[in-house]
Amino acid sequence: MPQQDKQPISPDMMIGILKATMPFQVVSEPLLRRIAAIGWKTTFRAGDTLYEAGGPADDLFIVVAGKIDHELQPGVHARRPMKTLVEGDVFGWAALLEKVPNRLAKAVCTEDALVIRINGEELLKVLESDPNAGDVVMSRFATMITRDYTVPDLIAQLRGIHRKLHARDPQGMNVTLYRVSRWLKSPKPYLMLIGLSIFFGGWYLFVEVLRLPRFREMPGITTVVAEWMSPNPTYGLSIYTGEYYQHILVSIWRVTQAFFLATALGVPLGLFLGWSRKFKDLVFPVFETLRPIPILAWVPIAIVMFVATESAVIFLTFLASFFATALNTMLGVESIDESYVRAAYCLGSNERQVFLHVIVPGSLPFIFTGLQISVGVAWFSLVAAEMVSGQYGLGYVINTSYTTVKYPTIIIGMITLGAVGYVTSAMVRVAGDYMMQWRLRELAMGAN
Amino acid sequence: MSENHVPRPVVASGEIAVRGVSKSYGEAHLAREVVKDCDFTIERGKLTVMIGPSGCGKSTLIRLLAGFEMPDKGSILLDGQPITGPSRDRLVVFQETALFPWLTTWDNILYGPRARGEVTPQTLEFAEFLLNKVGLREFRHKYPTQLSGGMQRRAELARAMINNPQIMILDEPFRGLDAMTKELMWEYYANLYEESGRTNFFVTTDIDEAVFLADRMLIMTNIPTQVRAVIEVDVPRPRRLADMVTSDRANAVKMEALAILHEEAMKSFSRGSKAAADFVEAYARRSAKA
Ligand SMILES: Nc1ncnc2c1ncn2[C@@H]1O[C@H](COP(=O)(O)OP(=O)(O)O)[C@@H](O)[C@H]1O
Ligand SMILES: [Mg+2]
Numbered sequence: 001m002p003q004q005d006k007q008p009i010s011p012d013m014m015i016g017i018l019k020a021t022m023p024f025q026v027v028s029e030p031l032l033r034r035i036a037a038i039g040w041k042t043t044f045r046a047g048d049t050l051y052e053a054g055g056p057a058d059d060l061f062i063v064v065a066g067k068i069d070h071e072l073q074p075g076v077h078a079r080r081p082m083k084t085l086v087e088g089d090v091f092g093w094a095a096l097l098e099k100v101p102n103r104l105a106k107a108v109c110t111e112d113a114l115v116i117r118i119n120g121e122e123l124l125k126v127l128e129s130d131p132n133a134g135d136v137v138m139s140r141f142a143t144m145i146t147r148d149y150t151v152p153d154l155i156a157q158l159r160g161i162h163r164k165l166h167a168r169d170p171q172g173m174n175v176t177l178y179r180v181s182r183w184l185k186s187p188k189p190y191l192m193l194i195g196l197s198i199f200f201g202g203w204y205l206f207v208e209v210l211r212l213p214r215f216r217e218m219p220g221i222t223t224v225v226a227e228w229m230s231p232n233p234t235y236g237l238s239i240y241t242g243e244y245y246q247h248i249l250v251s252i253w254r255v256t257q258a259f260f261l262a263t264a265l266g267v268p269l270g271l272f273l274g275w276s277r278k279f280k281d282l283v284f285p286v287f288e289t290l291r292p293i294p295i296l297a298w299v300p301i302a303i304v305m306f307v308a309t310e311s312a313v314i315f316l317t318f319l320a321s322f323f324a325t326a327l328n329t330m331l332g333v334e335s336i337d338e339s340y341v342r343a344a345y346c347l348g349s350n351e352r353q354v355f356l357h358v359i360v361p362g363s364l365p366f367i368f369t370g371l372q373i374s375v376g377v378a379w380f381s382l383v384a385a386e387m388v389s390g391q392y393g394l395g396y397v398i399n400t401s402y403t404t405v406k407y408p409t410i411i412i413g414m415i416t417l418g419a420v421g422y423v424t425s426a427m428v429r430v431a432g433d434y435m436m437q438w439r440l441r442e443l444a445m446g447a448n
Numbered sequence: 449m450s451e452n453h454v455p456r457p458v459v460a461s462g463e464i465a466v467r468g469v470s471k472s473y474g475e476a477h478l479a480r481e482v483v484k485d486c487d488f489t490i491e492r493g494k495l496t497v498m499i500g501p502s503g504c505g506k507s508t509l510i511r512l513l514a515g516f517e518m519p520d521k522g523s524i525l526l527d528g529q530p531i532t533g534p535s536r537d538r539l540v541v542f543q544e545t546a547l548f549p550w551l552t553t554w555d556n557i558l559y560g561p562r563a564r565g566e567v568t569p570q571t572l573e574f575a576e577f578l579l580n581k582v583g584l585r586e587f588r589h590k591y592p593t594q595l596s597g598g599m600q601r602r603a604e605l606a607r608a609m610i611n612n613p614q615i616m617i618l619d620e621p622f623r624g625l626d627a628m629t630k631e632l633m634w635e636y637y638a639n640l641y642e643e644s645g646r647t648n649f650f651v652t653t654d655i656d657e658a659v660f661l662a663d664r665m666l667i668m669t670n671i672p673t674q675v676r677a678v679i680e681v682d683v684p685r686p687r688r689l690a691d692m693v694t695s696d697r698a699n700a701v702k703m704e705a706l707a708i709l710h711e712e713a714m715k716s717f718s719r720g721s722k723a724a725a726d727f728v729e730a731y732a733r734r735s736a737k738a
Contacts, residue, residue, distance in 0.1 A: 142596070337544075337546070339542060339544045339546060340546070340548060342514075342516065342534075342542060343542070343546070343548075344559070344563070345534045346514065346534055346536070346538075346539055346540050346541075346542075347536065347539070347559050347560035347563055347607070347611060348535075348536035348560050348563050348564040349563040349564075350563075353563050357548075357559075357563065358548070361548070361550040361551075362548075362550065364550070436550070437591070438549055438550045438551075438552075438591040438592075438593065439593075
């Protein structure tokens, strides 16, 4: 085969061409740029043979202009072996096949042509560096080959690489990592930083610079931070005092107990509410009567009901979480597509199995939404609940600091509460990702 | 494993007799008859294809065959026994059936045997065999959302086949696939059927699909539906798509079926049905092309 000379091509032109092809259409700009960096251009004259079947499969080609006749050899069993390739068509994909070192087709130039060529191995390396995008490119190659030539066996091999690329199949922390990497690539983290800066900047400005009358009693951010970081805090609470951590631990322990109790009772209740019409008719009216009652309204009853204050606090923290979990779980069951249930019956499941193997996994996404809300409202309720308790907890810190006029300590308590609450809610999310690996692709497609 | 050795447990194929079945939906004067005095037999070991215009009542018949609903009148018998509810001996792949998104391809395929507590080494071997047959070996650990539409349908077929039902019932299983993938699916499916030799009932609206797959073709009237004609498609198996295109017999069957479908649509058309008007037009275009 005459080795036509490779010439460099401007990246912008190359990106424009890649974007017009089926496999690379949806690839992000930065990745296209990296692919463009390994591309060359070559011209062929009418009558030139680009390659013969059996020759080494090294480069992948893209037609920029001209015409090329492409004929798959009979052994490939393509239903449509002949195709004339024109602008935007991609060929020479044997270079990407796992077990195919040689060309499967003959390619002859029939009208002077300008083509782009990319070394297959190099392209695979670039794609491997971004498995999610690489995966998409490979599956689009497969679709293209099916559509243009109908050769099923080859698809499996192409997908073979795609599988290798995706050797990190959804497992372990991949869903979370994927979420995080996508988050980092989006403008969200920067907007978040800007938002936080505006908030703290505003606080500083209004309280300490402008000294607005409304904020006269409010401690400034510098006062709070100084107190928080001080080895000898004026009001007795900072990151150097053991008491600070004791408050945090006590609150975490209470929220944990309340959360697990709410999950253990709320999930089954929600599942049964969604599963059995009769049970729902029996229980749901009571449930909906109790659910809107604010936590503060439960305080007297809680004190009367529980002798130990600790139990009362946990009960109060538990309530709203329990309602959120049960309600979301019920919605999850109700949102399951009836056809999954029917399919399961057809395949020989009995009612118990349908419940365990269809209803439970099918409602998991909703259950985890419920659990995230649940953890959030648990912290919410905690402050109200800790008004009841005598000793420790972040809510307790906020309440007593108010009555004893330790204003900076109130703010320290509030910020700590927010931060710890955020971390626990993130943990629930990670656990959910871990249990629902099957949603990876769904997430990648932007469903959530 | 040799091609001929199929690790399949031996179960007799079934035969279904539909006798004078009627089904209506809605109450009193709002009632609408969807199936009316319908009679047909799904013969043992054959692939029977039911073809009829959209909305004529095919899926309704399938729900009756599956046992999820009962006929208002008439009876449905499996090997002489009346059908009383869903059962694994009639495996139904509904029009809207999908793989369980929370299970991998492999776990989806094994769902049935596991649910019934029937997983033996032979079952696993058969699962492996089917997985190969439908070309999804490399995808056993993928979740459905990671498969293309055609792959999902193939996995559904495997998930149904592994149960070795006495009868397989499929309601437009290849709907929504592009023409090319559809043709591939026909070959996969025809091959699976030819190897299993068990009773299959296949519902479609696509005349090419029907002619390619069928041993017997049931052509349905518009709503309320009945069997309008039965055509034996006596084209030898195994069939190849390329041969079917050039087969005189296949083309004759196709023309015959089209003529009946056309006539059927004309009747409803004259009764003022918009759907029928569309249908007449569509088929006029198709037969002009053929
Ligand atoms: N459960 C139901 N209640 C009321 N009408 C129904 C019901 N199921 C089907 N139908 C009506 O029966 C007709 C036939 O539907 P279907 O059996 O799905 O047709 P096909 O599968 O042939 O397209 C439609 O007009 C539909 O509206
Ligand atoms: Mg239907």
